Amino acid sequence: MWSIPCLGLVVGLIGLPSSSGWALRPVRLPTKTTSRRILPTRLASTTQNEEDTKQSASLKPTKGSVVKIACRLQPEGDFVPEPLIDGIVLHEEDSTVDLHFMLGWGNYLPGLHDLILEDPMEVGETRSGVSVDAGWGDVNPNLIATISFQDSGMNPSQIKVGSQLWLQAQNLACSVTAVTDTTFTIDANPPLAGASxxxxxxxxxxxxxxxxxPYTTKETSQSKYEVCTFALGCFWGGELAFMRVPGVVGTAVGYTQGDVKDPTYQEVCSGTTGHTEAILVIYDPTKATYETLVDVAMDRLGENKYLLNQVGNDKGTQYRHGVYYHTPAQKEIAEKVLKxxxxxxxTECKAATKFYFAEDYHQQYLLKSGQSARKGDTTVIRCYG
Incomplete structure (x- = not known):
């Protein structure tokens, strides 16, 4: 343990786990820019009378609504993006892309949610020339630190620009951005911080x-969209896997199947609350069936489905895996697949219970860390960003 004064934190700096023990892993990071985040502002607005918008024209977008938008996102300044989400265009002549998501749940970009919600748009309305944060906020200088090798106890031969390290006490990834003979600099900002x-x-x-x-035998809403819950060990990778599934319109990570109200991450990690890390998924059953989503979950578990209270190197009841059904129809399908x-x-097969949302920094964590959430993407998901 050692202190980084400019972070104001006491942290443990360790490598990422590998089959041979602790190791450092180089990663390719998206290009950063120092441009400031500009909050969504209406610069131009037009209204279209499209036939397919009439049925929903009377509804106003609110948190929890499911919206369909035509969108094009063009990088600003010197920002050169990795293709992390759908809708990014690199040329003026590129057309819009249709996106479909649940408002207020963070999928795609938070700025898109803000743009639609803060000054509620009307169906058929177009807003253009709006600067939207691409990387989850400004660069925070307090998350950048230069440390001497002597103080850290790290072996200089293990540290290279691009290596990814782990701030153990904060459960936070950081990247090495500079190395000298005596010091190295780490940056715990999200890779896309400051871009737009x-x-x-x-x-x-x-x-x-x-x-x-939770589970119910009664119909609770008129919505065509449905809810399902899965536990697949660490919830970061599982959430990204579901974000990539066509027909999934919203995801969130949190804690379920426990006995304590509103648990914190630290409390759940203690193994004393009874909760397991879980992913809540909102989906359109006409585009992604429940059985398809159960298959995604079980494929991601792989051979871990035969390990009790363990997924990979993560062990404990907080990492137990399960399929938690919300309706009798889901129960029948889940039992069939697991059998x-x-x-x-x-793998547990139980009725869904109260779901407690995890802290904001856990939501869409791997997208924020620079991994693709494009629909249909099959790129290998790196569990630690």
């Missing part, structure tokens, strides 16, 4: 979102 896009957005439709709650893996499969 110029957005053009047309609101095409607004629909009622589902009621998010197909034989009696040795120890």
């Amino acid at each position: 896009y110029q957005a053009t957005v047309t609101l095409k439709a607004v629909e009622e979102g589902p009621v998010v709650g 197909s893996f034989g009696a040795d499969c120890v």
